[in-house]
Amino acid sequence: MTPGPPPRLLLAVAAGGAVGAVARYAATELVADGRGFPWTTFAVNVSGSALLAALLLLPLARRSPTWAAALGPGVLGGYTTFSATSEQARALLADGRAGLALAYVAGTLAACLVAVSLVGLLAPSLPEEDEL
């Protein structure tokens, strides 16, 4: 067990997380997910994954560990959501729409992996603590 992160980084992640979550909330208020394929959450997760993979293209994130924590685990961690995809898939399954649930779960994972892999061809890889 390693000691916990310094309070400065926790505060940076808290502030960034609030900003990212509000951006996600705004996106779903603007274009609601509805009862079919949750396209808005899908787009949020794919774009957030791509941006996290690209984080170190930003000089500010390379220079400052505090900014890297605020933007990576903070803003982009708060912007993307795994819990919503679980709940959306659960609701689709409960609705008897197993094919759509599978397409959503597999499609989100595949699209996010393709996005981070493509960005990874251009961007330096992240240190482990900024992947969180």
Added chain:
Amino acid sequence: MSVLLVALGAAVGAPLRYALGRRLDGGWHRGTLTANTLASLVLGACVGWSVDGFTLALVGTGFCGGLSTYSSLAVQARDLGPRRGAAYAVVTILLGLAACAAGFWVAGGQA
């Protein structure tokens, strides 16, 4: 009002995920896995309970959304390589779905 609740919830959830990751993540990203599973459980319970809009904004969209992450999951899975990365992602997704269904069920949700 809802915007403030979302921000407040995420300001608690996101650093909790970060602390879990910093403490528990090693070869298998157990910290991130714990955060994603826990957030799915709590969100499932919120929906099962049919909580009101303010609680859903604070706990569901804010706290659970901030506690869970897809961006880290994707980058970590990529960096683990094709086989271990796929295993990590599939385990995360199956645990998340099971936790969400369990939360929904325990909270008395009607399918």
